[in-house]
Amino acid sequence: MPTALASPAGPVLAKPSGLSLGVLLFRLRALIALFVLVAIFSVLSPAFFTEQNLIILVGQTAINAIMAVGMTFVILTGGIDLSVGSTVGLAAMISGLLIDRGLPIPPLGVALYFNVPAIVVLCLCLGVLVGAVNGILITRFNVAPFIATLGTLYIARGTAQLSNNGATFPNLVGRPDLHNTGFPVLGAGSILGIPIVIWIMFVFAAVAAFVAGKTPFGRQVYAVGGNERASELSGIDVNRIKMSVYMICGLCASMTGLITASQLVAAHPAVGESYELNAIAAVVLGGTSLSGGRGAMWGTIVGALVIGVLTNGLVLLGVQEFWKKVITGLVIILAVVLDQLQERLQQRLALKRS
Amino acid sequence: MSLQDKRQTTRQAVSNGERVVLVAEKITKRFPGTVALDGVDFTVYGGSVNVLIGENGAGKSTLMKILAGVERATSGRLLLDGSAVEFKSTREAAQAGIGIIFQELNLYPNLSISENIFVARELTRGGVVQHRLQEQVTSELLARLEQPLNPATLVRDLRMGQQQIVEIARALSQNVRILIMDEPTSALTAAETEALFRIIADLRAHGVAIIYISHKLEELLTIGDYVTVLRDGKLAAASPARAINIAWIIDKMVGRNVNAPRHRTQTNASDQPVLEVKNLSLPRAGGGFTLENVSLTLRRGEILAIFGLMGAGRTELFECLMGQHPEASGEIAINERKLRNETIRGRIDLGMMLVPEDRQRLGLIQKLSVAHNITLANLRRFVTSFWLSEARELAEIHAMIRSLSIKTQDPQQPITSLSGGNQQKVVVAKSLLTEPQVLMLDEPTRGIDVGAKAEIFEIMNQLAEKGLAVLFVSSELPEMFVIPDRVIVLSKGRVTGEFLHDQLTEEALVLAAGARQQTEHPITAQPSK
Numbered sequence: 115m116p117t118a119l120a121s122p123a124g125p126v127l128a129k130p131s132g133l134s135l136g137v138l139l140f141r142l143r144a145l146i147a148l149f150v151l152v153a154i155f156s157v158l159s160p161a162f163f164t165e166q167n168l169i170i171l172v173g174q175t176a177i178n179a180i181m182a183v184g185m186t187f188v189i190l191t192g193g194i195d196l197s198v199g200s201t202v203g204l205a206a207m208i209s210g211l212l213i214d215r216g217l218p219i220p221p222l223g224v225a226l227y228f229n230v231p232a233i234v235v236l237c238l239c240l241g242v243l244v245g246a247v248n249g250i251l252i253t254r255f256n257v258a259p260f261i262a263t264l265g266t267l268y269i270a271r272g273t274a275q276l277s278n279n280g281a282t283f284p285n286l287v288g289r290p291d292l293h294n295t296g297f298p299v300l301g302a303g304s305i306l307g308i309p310i311v312i313w314i315m316f317v318f319a320a321v322a323a324f325v326a327g328k329t330p331f332g333r334q335v336y337a338v339g340g341n342e343r344a345s346e347l348s349g350i351d352v353n354r355i356k357m358s359v360y361m362i363c364g365l366c367a368s369m370t371g372l373i374t375a376s377q378l379v380a381a382h383p384a385v386g387e388s389y390e391l392n393a394i395a396a397v398v399l400g401g402t403s404l405s406g407g408r409g410a411m412w413g414t415i416v417g418a419l420v421i422g423v424l425t426n427g428l429v430l431l432g433v434q435e436f437w438k439k440v441i442t443g444l445v446i447i448l449a450v451v452l453d454q455l456q457e458r459l460q461q462r463l464a465l466k467r468s
Numbered sequence: 469m470s471l472q473d474k475r476q477t478t479r480q481a482v483s484n485g486e487r488v489v490l491v492a493e494k495i496t497k498r499f500p501g502t503v504a505l506d507g508v509d510f511t512v513y514g515g516s517v518n519v520l521i522g523e524n525g526a527g528k529s530t531l532m533k534i535l536a537g538v539e540r541a542t543s544g545r546l547l548l549d550g551s552a553v554e555f556k557s558t559r560e561a562a563q564a565g566i567g568i569i570f571q572e573l574n575l576y577p578n579l580s581i582s583e584n585i586f587v588a589r590e591l592t593r594g595g596v597v598q599h600r601l602q603e604q605v606t607s608e609l610l611a612r613l614e615q616p617l618n619p620a621t622l623v624r625d626l627r628m629g630q631q632q633i634v635e636i637a638r639a640l641s642q643n644v645r646i647l648i649m650d651e652p653t654s655a656l657t658a659a660e661t662e663a664l665f666r667i668i669a670d671l672r673a674h675g676v677a678i679i680y681i682s683h684k685l686e687e688l689l690t691i692g693d694y695v696t697v698l699r700d701g702k703l704a705a706a707s708p709a710r711a712i713n714i715a716w717i718i719d720k721m722v723g724r725n726v727n728a729p730r731h732r733t734q735t736n737a738s739d740q741p742v743l744e745v746k747n748l749s750l751p752r753a754g755g756g757f758t759l760e761n762v763s764l765t766l767r768r769g770e771i772l773a774i775f776g777l778m779g780a781g782r783t784e785l786f787e788c789l790m791g792q793h794p795e796a797s798g799e800i801a802i803n804e805r806k807l808r809n810e811t812i813r814g815r816i817d818l819g820m821m822l823v824p825e826d827r828q829r830l831g832l833i834q835k836l837s838v839a840h841n842i843t844l845a846n847l848r849r850f851v852t853s854f855w856l857s858e859a860r861e862l863a864e865i866h867a868m869i870r871s872l873s874i875k876t877q878d879p880q881q882p883i884t885s886l887s888g889g890n891q892q893k894v895v896v897a898k899s900l901l902t903e904p905q906v907l908m909l910d911e912p913t914r915g916i917d918v919g920a921k922a923e924i925f926e927i928m929n930q931l932a933e934k935g936l937a938v939l940f941v942s943s944e945l946p947e948m949f950v951i952p953d954r955v956i957v958l959s960k961g962r963v964t965g966e967f968l969h970d971q972l973t974e975e976a977l978v979l980a981a982g983a984r985q986q987t988e989h990p991i992t993a994q995p996s997k
Contacts, residue, residue: 345844461884
């Protein structure tokens, strides 16, 4: 068995012998696109392929990639989560609030201060909570994922703004007497010369790839996205799976929020606006089908890198911001068109074989 | 249909002055993994009601979609008035005078009757829709159909029957010569059905050819002129309606010449009941019952068949057993443990497992590989610490592929690359890995080739020998003689017969299956106990 293909990547990948080389290349298109882009930018800009720039690039990508990892789970079930950008903002603001003001307890007139690890855990729990709300709306009240998460998009953003009346929490360095210093390390620190942010991305991606490819839960996520009714009849608790993916997505989004706040050493209520679209773009570029059931975690990481390389490279080349948007849009559309072509190609092959 | 029959049919048609308007010749339609239609011939006579009948999945709807330009045949041709035609879209078919009324109504509830009738072909002057004119034409159409409705009424405010009339009016407004009606009475009241039949008679008198699909046998003979029976994607029989009766139709629908594997020589049934169902009733929305006081007992090692036609409640019975109808009443016990509100998972854990009828919709995850479909229902079995042990999974998968002789080059292949019969075996394999005590199979041989059918029976046989209780539903008469130890006949939701293997006769089965089609009195069969 070809371990390279049957890796955590994707349960749908088949043995190459059963496929033509063309189909294989088609499937790896995101990876190929990434290499091509890297090659092009390396040639066009001497500053591109330098250690310093690559670390910056991957660091920028990491923020999107972590969100996209959570989004992949959701999209694999055939759902969508529009609330992640707001969850980023909410988690950032709450981390700011907890460092700056602590947790106010009005009846006692005091505020409870936590140390940084506790704050990180609390904010991650908050993200999971937002995901749980999405999950309950979708599974118990049968609200379409698009609408449910659109609602929580507004609610979470509003809450983030309410947390400090629309103002920024500046200078989140903490106070030694409150034992809550060290928050900026998350965004600025590094281990073995590699920024912590990148380590976090690796850990999230690796765990997610493992969960998606190697655990019963992951298999069931694919099954639910592939055919919900058949999954149900196979004894899969479809609602539990759906709840879980939105909670995972919330967790990833709040992690992103923490990182962003830490990098800026400040929490601004507008942070993370329209991030959900970047995350969805990375997932789609990575070859995950928006109708669910097909896709892979490594693809999402590649997708996020493609967006990252594109953004970074175009900046180095001095391309105007507006053109950058146009080009990114074109790339996303191209990815989806190719995805449709692949589906049709596979159908035709299946028909020919039968 | 023999050559002689065919000649006879033609002669009668000619003598009636009814001429052939449309001929479908050797129509074959393939979908990935299945052959929906296999060289089917179908003749449509003008000024007649051409009835098309067959079980679910026999290929009726596919054939109609090809005639109406929704789908295109893989091979074969259509002859309209003797010349070959090919429809690339419903629009082209409509221009040729072929209209279709789908099973699910294709109306816009938010638009008015006249807007629905003229949708996409609005009467305009200078680009502006002439609502007044449209409504006037609509009124005339409705008057012709004896339905004086206000053309400005929104379709959402109409009853089902009236909506059906709107569909017909829409077809008429396009000057149809051939009108396809796919189960038009399934949602109609008796009075509405009567009105529809008057309309059909009127259309027929005007020379329109009606193609009429229904599962209600009694109404087919009331209004039909020609009857064509499809079975398993093939033409089973065709005859003028006056030459036949309900028994003939049932007979052709359920077929005779299944390549029967060896008869079971002995029963493995023990006395231990595994599954007991008492007075199971399932109310139907809008009154009546889909299942009424159904009771049955299934013992270890026994193969029990449920025989019945479409609408007998076969599938619903299985759905109730798997807990999918909370509104059902009655008692279900497995190993003397009464079931309450167990989830599907709970029931699987207690030893029940269903192989559903609709393989594509309910049985398979098309986007997963053969391997992952097989292990889906019992992933727990392969978990070491937190993850799935690939080695153990593969070992079990290969064991299953061998023991059920699933033909696949590689279990990592997509499931859609397998033939229908092998896909079915994958679903069976998935079910077996849950280690069921009661295995329920809903039409396990539907849409698969003869060789695979025999294999499926052989598998069922072996399972019973191992002590499994097997419950299976079928509408194929010959299958009743092949493997079950006992047959229970359902008709319109009630048990109308129960036979032990050696008491079985075709006549008795057909009689019991058709029992409540005409009368409300169940056939008194000899009870098995």
